[in-house]
Amino acid sequence: MASLRVLLRGFRGPLLAWAGCSAPRSFAAGANFEYIVTEKKGENGTVGLIRLNRPKVLNALCGGLIMELNQALDAFEDDPAVGAIVLTGGDKAFAAGADIKEMQNYTFQSCYYHNFLARWDHLTQVKKPVIAAVNGYALGGGCELAMMCDIIYAGEKAQFGQPEILLGTIPGSGGTQRLTRAVGKSLAMEMVLTGDRISAQDAKQAGLVSKVFPVETLVEEAIRCAEKIASNSKIVSAMAKESVNAAFEMTLAEGNKLEKKLFYSTFATEDRREGMTAFVEKRKANFRDQ
Numbered sequence: 001m002a003s004l005r006v007l008l009r010g011f012r013g014p015l016l017a018w019a020g021c022s023a024p025r026s027f028a029a030g031a032n033f034e035y036i037v038t039e040k041k042g043e044n045g046t047v048g049l050i051r052l053n054r055p056k057v058l059n060a061l062c063g064g065l066i067m068e069l070n071q072a073l074d075a076f077e078d079d080p081a082v083g084a085i086v087l088t089g090g091d092k093a094f095a096a097g098a099d100i101k102e103m104q105n106y107t108f109q110s111c112y113y114h115n116f117l118a119r120w121d122h123l124t125q126v127k128k129p130v131i132a133a134v135n136g137y138a139l140g141g142g143c144e145l146a147m148m149c150d151i152i153y154a155g156e157k158a159q160f161g162q163p164e165i166l167l168g169t170i171p172g173s174g175g176t177q178r179l180t181r182a183v184g185k186s187l188a189m190e191m192v193l194t195g196d197r198i199s200a201q202d203a204k205q206a207g208l209v210s211k212v213f214p215v216e217t218l219v220e221e222a223i224r225c226a227e228k229i230a231s232n233s234k235i236v237s238a239m240a241k242e243s244v245n246a247a248f249e250m251t252l253a254e255g256n257k258l259e260k261k262l263f264y265s266t267f268a269t270e271d272r273r274e275g276m277t278a279f280v281e282k283r284k285a286n287f288r289d290q
Ligand code: HXC
Pocket: 056, 057, 058, 060, 061, 096, 097, 098, 099, 100, 101, 117, 120, 137, 139, 140, 141, 142, 144, 163, 164, 167, 170, 171, 172, 173
């Protein structure tokens, strides 16, 4: 089995190149990163777990961490065994925002010419579903990163906030946009203009997170949800994700049109046929991502 895996890995590059993909990206699981830790979880390794790992500075997001995060996301995206990804931090902090010490001496010119935040929303390009498991602080860029994920689960002591105003700046990676869409204008304005944080319970009530769990079981629960997602067809999950995300970009009429096109497209997949056939034959579907 192990040698088969090695053999398949050897074939991966040319296959991807043939399929018109960019050069293969290195495997994330087990790779040596400085600011993050990656693992494969779930019974058959179908879940890619990424843990932000700068505990001394509450996982402050430095440029190096963002680069590593993007590499890990790309590697899990390319890994055919992985069907969903969980992004988490530590018990005290998911991430306390962009690294203030790194940003302290930036100028307008350096931000503008070097496209400071250009790679910070790479997560939104990932086709596989991503679940944020947030314990502790999710502040500034940390809250923005969680909001780029498809689902947010929170530990009961989590705190969400956009405190940039207290530093003399404003959110720069979607905070004013995604937060407003998630919780509505009044609460978003209050958080962005005062810098006040909200609890996990308030975040759930406002619709920012879907579920709240005890701190110690949060990641496990997120992995369980990711495993469930990974057991479905990857190609159809990607279509479902695209369709839900379109609700944030389009009018209702345009969104409904796209949804119908994607619904019709599922009928071009073997997995759609398998899903309905399995139902009729009263057995579990065996999706092959085709
Ligand atoms: C750099 C940070 C940091 C950050 C915490 N630390 N947050 N370093 N950037 N964002 C460091 C502290 O300097 C300290 O290092 C160590 O982490 C522990 O933090 P403490 O403040 O001692 O902990 P505590 O008293 O428990 O307070 C926790 C906290 C506070 C409430 C989360 O650290 C805090 O307010 N952090 C800043 C939060 C913030 O403003 N985030 C938004 C950043 S701007 P030392 O070396 O002193 O021990 C942003 C812009 C986004 O995100 C733009 C687009 C991406």
